[in-house]
Amino acid sequence: MGKGFILYIVMSILFMRQAGAQQTIDVHCHNILPGYMAVLEKHDAAMEETFPLPAWDVESHIAFMRKAGIEYSVLTMPAPQPWFGDTQESRRIIREYNEYCARLKETYPGKFKFCAALPLPDVEAAIEEAIYALDTLGADGVKLATNSRGQYVGDEALDPLMEVLNRRNVVVIIHPHKPTPVNDGIIATAPLAVYEYPAETTRAVVNMISRNVLVRYPNIKMIVPHCGSFLPMAIPRMKAIHPAMQAKELMGSIDWDGNLSRLYYDLAGGASPEIVRMILTITSPDHILYGSDYPYMPDGVLLGNLQRMREQFTADKELSPYSERFFSENARNLFNK
Secondary structure, three states: OOHHHHHHHHHHHHHHHHHHHOOEEEEEEEOOOHHHHHHHHHOOOOOOOOOOOOOOOHHHHHHHHHHHOEEEEEEEOOOOOOOOOOHHHHHHHHHHHHHHHHHHHHHOOOOEEEEEOOOOOOHHHHHHHHHHHHHOOOOOEEEEEOEEOOEEOOOHHHHHHHHHHHHOOOEEEEEOOOOOOOOHHHHHHOOOOOOHHHHHHHHHHHHHHHOOHHHHOOOOEEEEOHHHOOHHHHHHHHHHHHHHHHHOOOOOOOOHHHHHOOEEEEOOOOOOHHHHHHHOOOOOHHHEEOOOOEOOOOHHHHHHHHHHHHHHHHHOOOOHHHHHHHHHHHHHHHHOO
16 A cells, blocks of 8 residues: 555545535536436547546445535536537436436435536527426526527627516526637647636627626626636736727626626636635625536546635635635525525
């Protein structure tokens, strides 16, 4: 038995003791179902996101949650979007996914919540599915891809859907998908998760801010993944050049505070105190949430990331007062209303 393995066991035991006293809520994790995978394989799209989708089963997920001290997990469908030109096929697999999540939530009370998938880019079908998932299945929110086959979050075509979500005070989790268009040579060298995912997330949020989407639909709360992606750098630049763009009539007016006040940020990717302080330049401590990105990395890596973040935030004088907000209280306030 190697020293590394023994160290891992000791670390896990200590972490489990700590986690037992400090419950965590995970707002960024995925479940990958056989029917979803079958559709991807049918269309030769299993590697569309340039990274193999990991295996998932509920027993393994619950075991990870137990080890990590996670109170409950908020599930979303991963990328890619299961739409390949056949609306009925997409509606079927999306409905199967949402109904499975609803059964999972019922079978394991208090362990899982879910944000419903939608069959975009068909907006009418997406509205129908959103109403069914939220009103009948009891979905806890909606997941939107940054773009659904080129239809970006923030596009005017999605305004009717946003109206429906706004009336229901919906929490929306956005997640990066393969950009449209994208340079195949670049992503062959650096897979999407390396750079394009944070750029894609930033692109979609900038699109929403530019159209004041979150101000026009003020009851929607939007969770931005992966530590806010590039937004802590993009927002100051956008503010600086916006007056010149507006003077040239290339952009309209923007309600910066109104838009930014409705954005939340998850810590998936293993945030450091330095990164959190960057996020706090564009938001407040009550808008930061823990996310694991399970099952895209091994349990041991995710447990180590969570332990490291807890230790670093506790030791940081600026962040320590907010640590439990980040790991549980903010998510509880957002999803338990």
